[in-house]
Amino acid sequence: MTTSLFFVQLINGLQYGLLLFLIASGLTLVFGVMGILNLAHGSMYMVGAYLAWYFVQQTDSFTLSALISAIIALLIGIVVERTLIQRLYRRNHLDQVLLTIGMIFVFNALQSILWGNDPLGVQVPEAMSAAIPLTEVVEYPVYRIFVALVCVAIAAVMYFMINRTRLGMLIRAGESNREMVECLGIDISRLYTIVFAIGVMLAAVAGVIAAPMSSIVPGMGEHVLIACFVVVVIGGMGSIKGAFIGALLVGLVDTFASVLLPQLSSMMIYILMAFILLIKPQGLFSS
Amino acid sequence: MENNKKFLRTLLAAAVTTTLCSQALADNAEPIKVGVMLPFSGIYAALGDAGRNGLKLALQEHADDLHGRQIEFIEMDTEAKPEKAPEIASSLLDQHHSDFIIGPVHSGVAMGMIKVLKDKDTIMIIPNAGANAATGPLCAPNIFRTSFSMWQPSYPMGRVALDSAYKRVVTMSWNYGAGRESLEAFEEAFTAGGGKIVKQIMVPFPKTEFQSYLSEIGSINPDAVFVFFAGGGAVKFVKDYDALGLKGKIPLLGSGFLTEGTTSAQGPSAEGIRTTLHYADGLDNEVNTKFRQDYRQMFGKEADIYAVQGYDAGLLIAKAVDKLGGDISDRAALIKAMESTKLLSPRGEVSFSKAHNPIQNIYLREVVDGVNKVMDVPAAKLEDPARGCKL
Numbered sequence: 286m287t288t289s290l291f292f293v294q295l296i297n298g299l300q301y302g303l304l305l306f307l308i309a310s311g312l313t314l315v316f317g318v319m320g321i322l323n324l325a326h327g328s329m330y331m332v333g334a335y336l337a338w339y340f341v342q343q344t345d346s347f348t349l350s351a352l353i354s355a356i357i358a359l360l361i362g363i364v365v366e367r368t369l370i371q372r373l374y375r376r377n378h379l380d381q382v383l384l385t386i387g388m389i390f391v392f393n394a395l396q397s398i399l400w401g402n403d404p405l406g407v408q409v410p411e412a413m414s415a416a417i418p419l420t421e422v423v424e425y426p427v428y429r430i431f432v433a434l435v436c437v438a439i440a441a442v443m444y445f446m447i448n449r450t451r452l453g454m455l456i457r458a459g460e461s462n463r464e465m466v467e468c469l470g471i472d473i474s475r476l477y478t479i480v481f482a483i484g485v486m487l488a489a490v491a492g493v494i495a496a497p498m499s500s501i502v503p504g505m506g507e508h509v510l511i512a513c514f515v516v517v518v519i520g521g522m523g524s525i526k527g528a529f530i531g532a533l534l535v536g537l538v539d540t541f542a543s544v545l546l547p548q549l550s551s552m553m554i555y556i557l558m559a560f561i562l563l564i565k566p567q568g569l570f571s572s
Numbered sequence: 573m574e575n576n577k578k579f580l581r582t583l584l585a586a587a588v589t590t591t592l593c594s595q596a597l598a599d600n601a602e603p604i605k606v607g608v609m610l611p612f613s614g615i616y617a618a619l620g621d622a623g624r625n626g627l628k629l630a631l632q633e634h635a636d637d638l639h640g641r642q643i644e645f646i647e648m649d650t651e652a653k654p655e656k657a658p659e660i661a662s663s664l665l666d667q668h669h670s671d672f673i674i675g676p677v678h679s680g681v682a683m684g685m686i687k688v689l690k691d692k693d694t695i696m697i698i699p700n701a702g703a704n705a706a707t708g709p710l711c712a713p714n715i716f717r718t719s720f721s722m723w724q725p726s727y728p729m730g731r732v733a734l735d736s737a738y739k740r741v742v743t744m745s746w747n748y749g750a751g752r753e754s755l756e757a758f759e760e761a762f763t764a765g766g767g768k769i770v771k772q773i774m775v776p777f778p779k780t781e782f783q784s785y786l787s788e789i790g791s792i793n794p795d796a797v798f799v800f801f802a803g804g805g806a807v808k809f810v811k812d813y814d815a816l817g818l819k820g821k822i823p824l825l826g827s828g829f830l831t832e833g834t835t836s837a838q839g840p841s842a843e844g845i846r847t848t849l850h851y852a853d854g855l856d857n858e859v860n861t862k863f864r865q866d867y868r869q870m871f872g873k874e875a876d877i878y879a880v881q882g883y884d885a886g887l888l889i890a891k892a893v894d895k896l897g898g899d900i901s902d903r904a905a906l907i908k909a910m911e912s913t914k915l916l917s918p919r920g921e922v923s924f925s926k927a928h929n930p931i932q933n934i935y936l937r938e939v940v941d942g943v944n945k946v947m948d949v950p951a952a953k954l955e956d957p958a959r960g961c962k963l
Contacts, residue, residue, distance in 0.1 A: 406837030424817030502804030551776030
């Protein structure tokens with residue numbers, strides 16, 4: 286592998302990892318604070334992508350479409366939490382799995398009814414359609430760099446929010462001891478609604494910004510959910526720092542394995558996960 | 573009083589019996605049962621919908637050929653999952669006694685179906701799955717295909733690549749039956765003429781993260797790239813190929829599925845891509861023009877190859893039923909009637925090989941303004957070699 290190819294693959298791996306982080310962060314946040322494993326998380330990624338497509342058709346502006354989609358996702362999160370998720374807090378994990386898997390089926394059916402089954406595409410916004418030449422043949426699209434920067438920015442905002450704001454303090458407290466937080470007079474149910482809505486919105490925003498670089502098809506949510514789980518398990522359930530490191534690891538390993546070990550490449554991220562769990566059974570940074 | 577009651581009861585019984593009998597006589601015979609095993613959910617749902625739409629359009633248009641017999645459709649969703657195939661196929665055969673079973677899209681599902689339906693009392697018509705084996709080692713008298721074998725659309729591209737003076741080509745596809753067979757066919761023709769496949773990239777199915785592979789292609793810098801991708805994967809591949817700057821520098825060739833039903837989602841990235849396929853939406857003949865118009869009117873969207881193949885399955889049924897005057901109870905006669913049928917398909921004239929695969933033209937298409945325009949016919953009336961078939 287030449288140096289320039291190595292460099293290109295490094296960028297590929299990091300960018301893929303950063304996007305995975307954006308998707309996985311919502312999943313791990315919800316699990317860490319609320320103890321809910323939301324299997325319909327991938328469906329929110331899909332909803333984000335389809336909403337982005339729909340509003341780009343209606344408004345012809347990617348920015349406007351992104352904003353509207355994010356707000357709708359937030360609202361969906363609030364509604365789903367109030368009507369469905371709230372009933373799960375005192376129940377066991379199997380009930381959570383059953384409900385959230387059921388939600389996957391509902392979302393898939395809604396997608397089929399509302400937007401049909403044909404593959405859809407969103408074009409990269411004009412302003413970012415340029416590319417930076419890397420070698421004499423390969424050039425790197427500016428939009429992918431933008432996506433990577435957005436993911437880093439959101440990671441930074443999350444870090445700030447969790448470590449430096451009151452809401453973040455409540456989240457961290459809720460993660461360590463739910464009952465105590467309730468005893469201290471905090472309205473825990475409002476906290477949960479906010480956290481769940483944020484988690485869902487993160488997944489949808491990932492779907493929106495990834496839309497111009499992906500193909501919008503039925504089943505795209507389940508596809509991404511599996512990689513998400515690997516990231517969250519590697520990083521430690523509930524740890525956002527873990528999700529960040531885990532996502533970068535998965536992105537880099539998957540990218541380099543696909544070109545260096547093509548026969549094993551489909552298994553590499555699971556081999557990585559197994560290896561890490563052998564050394565640290567709770568993941569890299571268990572909360 | 574008693575006699576009156578008896579008389580009335582007898583009269584009632586007679587009336588009911590006559591009504592029932594005349595109903596049966598008026599029906600002429602039972603409806604023809606057509607089982608439809610296609611994916612109506614999941615990643616291939618669009619292909620399943622198109623196939624079913626085409627099938628129904630054909631049978632509706634040619635209702636007169638059916639000699640008064642009605643069609644009863646029994647639709648089942650395969651979700652493109654091979655593990656569901658045996659159960660669904662058995663149900664359509666044993667429970668519903670289907671005369672025809674149309675399906676599937678996915679080659680893995682086809683293999684499962686063939687295991688159950690081979691040599692049984694039903695006619696299986698494949699409206700898409702291209703696995704070479706279905707009209708190869710696993711061929712059977714009651715199995716027909718109105719689509720293609722993976723070999724057919726890809727083989728002529730080898731010649732096209734040689735004629736364009738490409739010497740070093742990279743091939744790429746998903747690592748599954750359809751992908752492997754497609755790349756093998758291209759390689760067979762290309763290397764026979766002195767071309768060299770410098771690298772074959774097999775991506776785990778259904779992975780759509782292509783960045784790393786495309787970067788590798790950029791560093792190899794071949795004369796051209798030949799790929800097989802379909803559906804959502806095709807959309808992403810073409811967009812990623814363009815975004816990474818390879819479009820315009822390294823010519824992209826593909827089996828036609830790369831640009832079937834995907835050009836609107838691919839946008840400007842698809843312009844100029846050359847593919848070979850047994851159909852093109854821009855094909856200029858009467859049957860195609862009328863077909864596309866009718867399809868657009870009935871279903872509100874543009875027809876594609878999957879719709880054409882479903883349509884031809886319906887045409888095949890209609891023509892065969894017509895030849896037999898509506899009586900399909902003699903399966904051997906039905907098979908003979910189907911074998912000798914020549915279809916006036918939107919793709920051109922289609923006849924069937926001994927292995928029951930279509931003998932058809934392969935067109936070289938180029939995407940111009942989002943439509944596949946026919947540039948040439950690199951292979952006319954191409955017959956799949958049907959290696960391993962004993963028919």
